[in-house]
Amino acid sequence: MDSDLLLVLVVGTALAFDFTNGFHDTANVVATSISTRALAPRAAVGLASVLNFVGAFLSLSVAATIASGIVDAGGITLTVIFAGLVGAIIWNLVTWYAGLPSSSSHALIGGVVGATLAAHGPGDVDWDGLVGKVLVPALVAPVLAFVVAGVGILIAYRILGRQRPGPVTRGFRLGQLMSGGLLALAHGTNDAQKTMGVITLALVAHGNISATNPTTPDWVVVSAASAIALGTYTGGWRIIRTMGSRIIKMDSAQGFVAQGSGAAVILAATHVGFPLSTTHVISGAVMGGGAAKSVSAVRWGVAGNIAIAWVLTVPMAAGTGAVVYGFAQLFGHGAIGPLIVAVLLIGGLAWLGVRRFRPSPRVEAPA
Amino acid sequence: MILGSVVDWHDLLEVIWVSAAAATVLVIATSLAILGGARANSARREGHHGTAVVFGTLGIAGAVVCAGGIVLAVSVMLAK
Numbered sequence: 090m091d092s093d094l095l096l097v098l099v100v101g102t103a104l105a106f107d108f109t110n111g112f113h114d115t116a117n118v119v120a121t122s123i124s125t126r127a128l129a130p131r132a133a134v135g136l137a138s139v140l141n142f143v144g145a146f147l148s149l150s151v152a153a154t155i156a157s158g159i160v161d162a163g164g165i166t167l168t169v170i171f172a173g174l175v176g177a178i179i180w181n182l183v184t185w186y187a188g189l190p191s192s193s194s195h196a197l198i199g200g201v202v203g204a205t206l207a208a209h210g211p212g213d214v215d216w217d218g219l220v221g222k223v224l225v226p227a228l229v230a231p232v233l234a235f236v237v238a239g240v241g242i243l244i245a246y247r248i249l250g251r252q253r254p255g256p257v258t259r260g261f262r263l264g265q266l267m268s269g270g271l272l273a274l275a276h277g278t279n280d281a282q283k284t285m286g287v288i289t290l291a292l293v294a295h296g297n298i299s300a301t302n303p304t305t306p307d308w309v310v311v312s313a314a315s316a317i318a319l320g321t322y323t324g325g326w327r328i329i330r331t332m333g334s335r336i337i338k339m340d341s342a343q344g345f346v347a348q349g350s351g352a353a354v355i356l357a358a359t360h361v362g363f364p365l366s367t368t369h370v371i372s373g374a375v376m377g378g379g380a381a382k383s384v385s386a387v388r389w390g391v392a393g394n395i396a397i398a399w400v401l402t403v404p405m406a407a408g409t410g411a412v413v414y415g416f417a418q419l420f421g422h423g424a425i426g427p428l429i430v431a432v433l434l435i436g437g438l439a440w441l442g443v444r445r446f447r448p449s450p451r452v453e454a455p456a
Numbered sequence: 457m458i459l460g461s462v463v464d465w466h467d468l469l470e471v472i473w474v475s476a477a478a479a480t481v482l483v484i485a486t487s488l489a490i491l492g493g494a495r496a497n498s499a500r501r502e503g504h505h506g507t508a509v510v511f512g513t514l515g516i517a518g519a520v521v522c523a524g525g526i527v528l529a530v531s532v533m534l535a536k
Binding site: 104146220221222225226229233236237240241242244245248249252253256258260261264267268271274324345347349350352353354356357358360361362363 | 463464467468470471472476482483484486487488489490491493494495497498506511522525526529530532533
């Protein structure tokens, strides 16, 4: 009974994380479309939400990596997963509050690793998997997106440089419907799977699924897809502002190239099962598109703050996950500790919501 | 832990070249579609119908490559 309650709590928290993931990462998908006026804010968010939902059904490679490639699936407990999720949610909310586009994926992985370290020590962390499938791709992906978008924008300007700006702007805005859609699809397929992977881990820990060959049940896919789509529709407008106009003032060509390059990198990585940060990829692409036009066009101070948030994400989420695990254990090994943490978290969210949350303030596109 | 042994370089290199190639093709095809459309319009307005057909064909070809790229990307995901 206690174990069943804990499983329900973990699945609920995982879906809440998925919601914050969509909410937090909406900016990655829609900010460039909004800032170049390719789409109205609500239309961009609505389209991203639908395509996020569809994208979640396309692949399960990343879910498999999360479920079996980061920590020892056989030794993990429900409390560890719960603590990792809470660590990730708290870090997501802190960076959302600061308007920083940090990585929900790395927050999740950091939270789970931190809680595992607190519970079982370093032996249960798959360090090879963490370095090979998470950290190295995390370093390569934004640089790759930066270079690909930089080269892409130079090619686009080379081909279209002598054309009148009107048709070019209209053409790229139309193109952004396509590249933005592809990016939303890529985001859904990569990010929703992380939650699927965590719920699969929880089902392994509860004994519902074999630890040797964990497979993700259909209800997990549907619920994770729904949660991320709902979070995306709700929209994190603070980060949309940062991504859309505070890093660079984008033209429609830069917006198109950033989205297209980002989508290409994320889809290629998802295909081989790397749980990439869509935030890192699209931020790298936005900076690459800006720097190729003019290095001074990029606000490097804002870019520096984002980079600091990236570096801090895994250790901070890991630390929070470890602290939450330790706190939950103060109340014994059952469901009481996680229940108290969940109540505190919901109370904190309600307080934050009352004080700060604005559902859809006006987001102005740059003139 | 040796970095060379824990990183799947084959997969990582595949991600690098596939994404670079896909994004480059997408940008070139879209740019050519826009170029073709814009030049075809202005050629038609000026009465150069032959030029308009050539640029119109270029625009359509670019748009078809874009659409094909997206279909390919989604089908690759579905095949996994």
